[in-house]
Amino acid sequence: MRIYLSVDMEGVTGLVDAQDVQPAGRDYEHGRQMMAEDVNAAIRGAIAAGATEVTVNDAHGPMRNLRSDMLHPSARLIRGKPKNMGMLEGLDATFDAALCIGYHSRAGTSGVLSHSFMGHEIEDMWLDDRPTGEIGLTHATAAALGVPVVLLSGDDTACAEMAEWDSGVRTAAVKYARGRFAAELLPLAEARDAIETATAAALTGELPAPQPAPETTTLAVRWQSASVADTLLNLPGVTGRDDRTVAISGPVPEVYRQFRVWLNVAASLTDQRPYC
Numbered sequence: 001m002r003i004y005l006s007v008d009m010e011g012v013t014g015l016v017d018a019q020d021v022q023p024a025g026r027d028y029e030h031g032r033q034m035m036a037e038d039v040n041a042a043i044r045g046a047i048a049a050g051a052t053e054v055t056v057n058d059a060h061g062p063m064r065n066l067r068s069d070m071l072h073p074s075a076r077l078i079r080g081k082p083k084n085m086g087m088l089e090g091l092d093a094t095f096d097a098a099l100c101i102g103y104h105s106r107a108g109t110s111g112v113l114s115h116s117f118m119g120h121e122i123e124d125m126w127l128d129d130r131p132t133g134e135i136g137l138t139h140a141t142a143a144a145l146g147v148p149v150v151l152l153s154g155d156d157t158a159c160a161e162m163a164e165w166d167s168g169v170r171t172a173a174v175k176y177a178r179g180r181f182a183a184e185l186l187p188l189a190e191a192r193d194a195i196e197t198a199t200a201a202a203l204t205g206e207l208p209a210p211q212p213a214p215e216t217t218t219l220a221v222r223w224q225s226a227s228v229a230d231t232l233l234n235l236p237g238v239t240g241r242d243d244r245t246v247a248i249s250g251p252v253p254e255v256y257r258q259f260r261v262w263l264n265v266a267a268s269l270t271d272q273r274p275y276c
Contacts, residue, residue: 003051003203004095004147005042005075006087006138009060010104010113011154012038013174013191016183021113023062035060035102036070038153038174041192042101043072045199055095059087060102086260087138093146097207099199100152100162106133111157112175112183117263121270123244124222128214136165137219137256144213144252150202153195155183168208172198219255220247221262228266235261 009021012035019025020034043054054075058066063081071077083089091098105111107122116122116133125132127140135158139149151170152162159171174191175183186194222245223229232238232246237258239247248258 001049001051001097001203002053002055002095003046004091004098005039005054005056006059006091006098006100007035007039007056007066008087008100008102008104008134008154009035009065010102010115011158011174012102013188014185016112016175016185017181018113021060023065032065032067033070035066037188037192038101038195039066039075040070040072041195042099042151042153042199043075045196046099046203047074048196048200049203051203055090057087057089057091082264084257084260086263087134088141088145088256091142091145091147095147097150097203098142098147099202100135100138100149100154101195103135103138103152103154103158103162105155105157105161106131106135109157109161110177110180111161112155112177112180114157114180118266121224121228121266122221123224126218126220128217129220132165133161135161137259139165139169140213140217141252141256143210146210148208148210150207151199153198166211170198170202213252215251216249217252217255218247218249219259220245221259223266225266225270228269231265231269232262235265 014034020027020031056075057078078090105114107116153172155175155177156173157177159173172194175185226243229244229246
């Protein structure tokens with residue numbers, strides 16, 4: 001059983017502020033340790049359920065947050081950037097299931113450190129007119145690649161967002177949002193046990209088939225800056241909906257790859273970098 005972990009940072013146990021998750025932050029090194037402990041809890045749960053191979057993709061910001069010396073020795077780590085598939089680099093149909101560890105809710109919600117890929121630069125996203133963020137786009141792309149997402153860990157708003165997107169996905173809430181930069185935290189041992197137990201349960205027995213992907217899907221993104229939208233209209237296949245909203249249609253994996261290009265274009269026009 002081959003298991004894939006896409007690991008973000010904002011939804012990790014104990015982390016509530018940019019100082020915890022950005023390399024320049026005063027508590028970033030502590031955040032890296034907390035990130036590793038959450039990941040290792042999921043790996044232990046996967047192994048308990050019979051996983052024979054675990055691949056971990058560091059999916060946050062610079063994508064070199066997770067220290068390899070702190071990672072469970074049974075796992076392989078995909079680290080660094082750029083990556084063509086970003087948060088899903090290395091995922092293909094040879095994996096039996098995917099887990100989303102440390103994820104956060106989409107832009108505009110009151111979840112801890114909520115955003116969609118680029119901090120304040122992206123206001124809204126829709127996948128086939130369905131409001132989405134990193135959770136929905138990751139889930140849809142994994143399904144299109146032939147892999148079901150079976151578990152998500154994060155705060156309660158991220159868990160609720162995943163449940164709304166796919167009620168069959170197990171969730172493990174490690175904190176409860178009290179605002180965008182505040183949370184009620186589970187005790188560390190309790191949080192890690194929740195991740196480990198939920199992972200083992202999600203991977204025990206017959207795994208679900210991924211939801212069938214449409215032949216064509218449409219991703220629309222509303223940017224904070226009209227200049228970003230205007231520049232993206234120069235790319236093939238991109239259409240405008242209004243001064244700040246652009247859209248692209250196609251098979252889900254191709255749309256996802258195109259969106260990765262959009263993030264780089266937006267970064268070149270603003271002072272923000274994708275930090276996922």
